[in-house]
Amino acid sequence: MRKLLVIVAVVGLLTACQSAYYAAAEKVGYHKRDILVDRVEDARDAQQDAEEEFQSALEQLSELISFDGGELQAVYEDLSDSYEQSLAAAETVSSRIDAIGDVSEALFAEWETEIEEFSNARFKSESSAKLRETKRRYDKMLAVMRKSEQRMQPVLVALKDNVLYLKHNLNARAVAALKVEFGRIEKDIAALVAEMRRSIASSNQFIESMQTP
Numbered sequence: 001m002r003k004l005l006v007i008v009a010v011v012g013l014l015t016a017c018q019s020a021y022y023a024a025a026e027k028v029g030y031h032k033r034d035i036l037v038d039r040v041e042d043a044r045d046a047q048q049d050a051e052e053e054f055q056s057a058l059e060q061l062s063e064l065i066s067f068d069g070g071e072l073q074a075v076y077e078d079l080s081d082s083y084e085q086s087l088a089a090a091e092t093v094s095s096r097i098d099a100i101g102d103v104s105e106a107l108f109a110e111w112e113t114e115i116e117e118f119s120n121a122r123f124k125s126e127s128s129a130k131l132r133e134t135k136r137r138y139d140k141m142l143a144v145m146r147k148s149e150q151r152m153q154p155v156l157v158a159l160k161d162n163v164l165y166l167k168h169n170l171n172a173r174a175v176a177a178l179k180v181e182f183g184r185i186e187k188d189i190a191a192l193v194a195e196m197r198r199s200i201a202s203s204n205q206f207i208e209s210m211q212t213p
Helices: 002-027 032-065 072-115 121-168 172-211
Strands: none
Touching: 002 072, 032 072, 032 121, 032 172, 072 121, 121 172
Protein backbone atom coordinates (compact mmCIF):
# COMPACT_ATOMS: atom_id res chain seq x y z
CA MET A 1 0.00 0.00 0.00
CA ARG A 2 2.83 2.39 0.88
CA LYS A 3 4.48 1.78 -2.50
CA LEU A 4 1.18 2.40 -4.26
CA LEU A 5 0.74 5.70 -2.43
CA VAL A 6 4.26 6.74 -3.39
CA ILE A 7 3.59 5.92 -7.05
CA VAL A 8 0.34 7.87 -7.00
CA ALA A 9 2.09 10.82 -5.38
CA VAL A 10 4.89 10.79 -7.97
CA VAL A 11 2.44 10.56 -10.87
CA GLY A 12 0.45 13.44 -9.39
CA LEU A 13 3.60 15.52 -9.01
CA LEU A 14 4.70 14.84 -12.58
CA THR A 15 1.24 15.71 -13.89
CA ALA A 16 1.26 18.96 -11.91
CA CYS A 17 4.72 19.81 -13.26
CA GLN A 18 3.58 19.17 -16.82
CA SER A 19 0.49 21.30 -16.33
CA ALA A 20 2.58 24.12 -14.88
CA TYR A 21 4.98 23.88 -17.82
CA TYR A 22 2.17 24.06 -20.38
CA ALA A 23 0.58 27.00 -18.57
CA ALA A 24 3.86 28.91 -18.45
CA ALA A 25 4.58 28.15 -22.10
CA GLU A 26 1.16 29.40 -23.20
CA LYS A 27 1.76 32.71 -21.44
CA VAL A 28 4.61 33.39 -23.87
CA GLY A 29 2.67 32.18 -26.91
CA TYR A 30 4.05 28.61 -27.00
CA HIS A 31 0.92 26.47 -27.15
CA LYS A 32 0.42 22.71 -26.75
CA ARG A 33 0.05 22.39 -30.51
CA ASP A 34 3.49 23.96 -30.96
CA ILE A 35 4.98 21.74 -28.26
CA LEU A 36 3.52 18.63 -29.92
CA VAL A 37 5.03 19.56 -33.29
CA ASP A 38 8.42 20.22 -31.68
CA ARG A 39 8.36 16.88 -29.87
CA VAL A 40 7.44 15.01 -33.03
CA GLU A 41 10.38 16.72 -34.72
CA ASP A 42 12.62 15.69 -31.81
CA ALA A 43 11.50 12.06 -32.09
CA ARG A 44 12.00 12.13 -35.86
CA ASP A 45 15.52 13.51 -35.45
CA ALA A 46 16.29 10.89 -32.79
CA GLN A 47 15.23 8.15 -35.20
CA GLN A 48 17.49 9.57 -37.87
CA ASP A 49 20.39 9.49 -35.40
CA ALA A 50 19.51 5.94 -34.34
CA GLU A 51 19.43 4.82 -37.97
CA GLU A 52 22.98 6.08 -38.42
CA GLU A 53 24.16 4.37 -35.23
CA PHE A 54 22.69 0.99 -36.20
CA GLN A 55 24.20 1.21 -39.66
CA SER A 56 27.54 2.08 -38.08
CA ALA A 57 27.27 -0.98 -35.82
CA LEU A 58 26.59 -3.13 -38.88
CA GLU A 59 29.68 -1.70 -40.56
CA GLN A 60 31.77 -2.52 -37.49
CA LEU A 61 30.41 -6.07 -37.47
CA SER A 62 31.15 -6.38 -41.17
CA GLU A 63 34.74 -5.33 -40.55
CA LEU A 64 34.97 -7.87 -37.75
CA ILE A 65 33.90 -10.87 -39.83
CA SER A 66 36.37 -9.77 -42.52
CA PHE A 67 39.12 -9.77 -39.91
CA ASP A 68 42.32 -11.29 -41.26
CA GLY A 69 45.03 -10.85 -38.69
CA GLY A 70 45.97 -7.85 -36.58
CA GLU A 71 44.74 -6.62 -33.21
CA LEU A 72 41.40 -8.31 -32.51
CA GLN A 73 41.02 -6.43 -29.21
CA ALA A 74 40.82 -3.12 -31.06
CA VAL A 75 38.16 -4.48 -33.42
CA TYR A 76 36.17 -5.76 -30.45
CA GLU A 77 36.35 -2.36 -28.73
CA ASP A 78 35.08 -0.60 -31.85
CA LEU A 79 32.14 -3.02 -32.07
CA SER A 80 31.42 -2.62 -28.35
CA ASP A 81 31.41 1.18 -28.71
CA SER A 82 29.03 0.96 -31.66
CA TYR A 83 26.67 -1.23 -29.65
CA GLU A 84 26.67 1.20 -26.71
CA GLN A 85 25.99 4.13 -29.02
CA SER A 86 23.14 2.23 -30.68
CA LEU A 87 21.68 1.42 -27.26
CA ALA A 88 21.86 5.07 -26.17
CA ALA A 89 20.26 6.20 -29.44
CA ALA A 90 17.44 3.67 -29.01
CA GLU A 91 16.78 4.89 -25.46
CA THR A 92 16.61 8.47 -26.72
CA VAL A 93 14.08 7.47 -29.36
CA SER A 94 11.87 5.80 -26.73
CA SER A 95 12.01 8.75 -24.34
CA ARG A 96 11.12 11.21 -27.09
CA ILE A 97 8.19 9.10 -28.27
CA ASP A 98 6.95 8.97 -24.66
CA ALA A 99 7.20 12.78 -24.50
CA ILE A 100 4.93 13.05 -27.54
CA GLY A 101 2.26 11.07 -25.71
CA ASP A 102 2.33 13.40 -22.72
CA VAL A 103 1.60 16.57 -24.66
CA SER A 104 -0.84 14.96 -27.12
CA GLU A 105 -3.07 13.83 -24.25
CA ALA A 106 -3.08 17.35 -22.82
CA LEU A 107 -3.76 18.93 -26.22
CA PHE A 108 -6.65 16.64 -27.14
CA ALA A 109 -8.24 16.93 -23.68
CA GLU A 110 -8.08 20.73 -23.89
CA TRP A 111 -9.49 20.67 -27.43
CA GLU A 112 -12.44 18.51 -26.39
CA THR A 113 -13.19 20.78 -23.43
CA GLU A 114 -13.09 23.91 -25.59
CA ILE A 115 -15.41 22.37 -28.19
CA GLU A 116 -18.11 22.19 -25.54
CA GLU A 117 -17.76 25.93 -24.98
CA PHE A 118 -18.99 26.79 -28.49
CA SER A 119 -22.45 28.30 -28.77
CA ASN A 120 -22.23 28.37 -32.58
CA ALA A 121 -23.28 24.92 -33.86
CA ARG A 122 -21.35 25.18 -37.14
CA PHE A 123 -18.13 26.17 -35.40
CA LYS A 124 -18.58 23.32 -32.94
CA SER A 125 -19.14 20.79 -35.73
CA GLU A 126 -16.14 21.97 -37.76
CA SER A 127 -13.85 21.95 -34.72
CA SER A 128 -15.01 18.44 -33.78
CA ALA A 129 -14.28 17.21 -37.30
CA LYS A 130 -10.85 18.81 -37.20
CA LEU A 131 -10.11 17.12 -33.87
CA ARG A 132 -11.15 13.71 -35.18
CA GLU A 133 -8.96 14.10 -38.26
CA THR A 134 -5.97 15.27 -36.19
CA LYS A 135 -6.39 12.32 -33.82
CA ARG A 136 -6.58 9.92 -36.78
CA ARG A 137 -3.35 11.27 -38.25
CA TYR A 138 -1.69 11.28 -34.85
CA ASP A 139 -2.69 7.69 -34.06
CA LYS A 140 -1.40 6.53 -37.44
CA MET A 141 1.93 8.32 -36.95
CA LEU A 142 2.37 7.05 -33.39
CA ALA A 143 1.63 3.46 -34.42
CA VAL A 144 4.37 3.61 -37.06
CA MET A 145 6.77 5.15 -34.53
CA ARG A 146 6.08 2.44 -31.96
CA LYS A 147 6.54 -0.27 -34.59
CA SER A 148 9.99 1.05 -35.51
CA GLU A 149 10.82 1.39 -31.82
CA GLN A 150 9.93 -2.27 -31.22
CA ARG A 151 12.13 -3.38 -34.11
CA MET A 152 15.17 -1.91 -32.37
CA GLN A 153 15.02 -4.32 -29.44
CA PRO A 154 15.81 -7.65 -31.19
CA VAL A 155 18.64 -5.94 -33.08
CA LEU A 156 20.10 -4.62 -29.83
CA VAL A 157 19.82 -8.07 -28.26
CA ALA A 158 21.65 -9.66 -31.20
CA LEU A 159 24.37 -7.01 -31.18
CA LYS A 160 24.88 -7.46 -27.44
CA ASP A 161 25.14 -11.23 -27.84
CA ASN A 162 27.80 -10.80 -30.49
CA VAL A 163 29.76 -8.28 -28.45
CA LEU A 164 29.71 -10.50 -25.35
CA TYR A 165 30.62 -13.62 -27.30
CA LEU A 166 33.58 -11.88 -28.86
CA LYS A 167 34.64 -10.48 -25.50
CA HIS A 168 34.76 -13.97 -24.03
CA ASN A 169 36.46 -15.50 -27.07
CA LEU A 170 38.95 -13.10 -28.62
CA ASN A 171 40.18 -15.47 -31.28
CA ALA A 172 39.73 -16.43 -34.92
CA ARG A 173 37.28 -19.20 -34.02
CA ALA A 174 34.96 -16.63 -32.43
CA VAL A 175 35.10 -14.50 -35.56
CA ALA A 176 34.17 -17.53 -37.65
CA ALA A 177 31.18 -18.22 -35.37
CA LEU A 178 29.97 -14.63 -35.70
CA LYS A 179 30.00 -14.90 -39.49
CA VAL A 180 27.08 -17.30 -39.17
CA GLU A 181 25.06 -14.64 -37.31
CA PHE A 182 25.99 -11.75 -39.58
CA GLY A 183 23.46 -12.47 -42.32
CA ARG A 184 20.55 -12.46 -39.88
CA ILE A 185 21.67 -9.27 -38.18
CA GLU A 186 22.23 -7.60 -41.54
CA LYS A 187 18.68 -8.52 -42.57
CA ASP A 188 17.22 -7.32 -39.25
CA ILE A 189 19.02 -3.97 -39.45
CA ALA A 190 17.88 -3.49 -43.05
CA ALA A 191 14.28 -4.09 -41.94
CA LEU A 192 14.77 -1.72 -39.00
CA VAL A 193 16.15 1.04 -41.21
CA ALA A 194 13.23 0.64 -43.63
CA GLU A 195 10.77 0.86 -40.74
CA MET A 196 12.51 3.94 -39.35
CA ARG A 197 12.35 5.66 -42.70
CA ARG A 198 8.62 4.96 -42.90
CA SER A 199 8.26 6.43 -39.43
CA ILE A 200 10.29 9.51 -40.34
CA ALA A 201 8.13 10.05 -43.44
CA SER A 202 4.97 9.63 -41.35
CA SER A 203 6.29 12.17 -38.83
CA ASN A 204 6.98 14.68 -41.59
CA GLN A 205 3.45 14.25 -42.94
CA PHE A 206 1.96 14.82 -39.49
CA ILE A 207 4.14 17.90 -38.89
CA GLU A 208 3.05 19.34 -42.25
CA SER A 209 -0.61 18.70 -41.44
CA MET A 210 -0.27 20.51 -38.11
CA GLN A 211 1.39 23.51 -39.74
CA THR A 212 -1.18 23.81 -42.53
CA PRO A 213 -3.96 26.29 -41.68
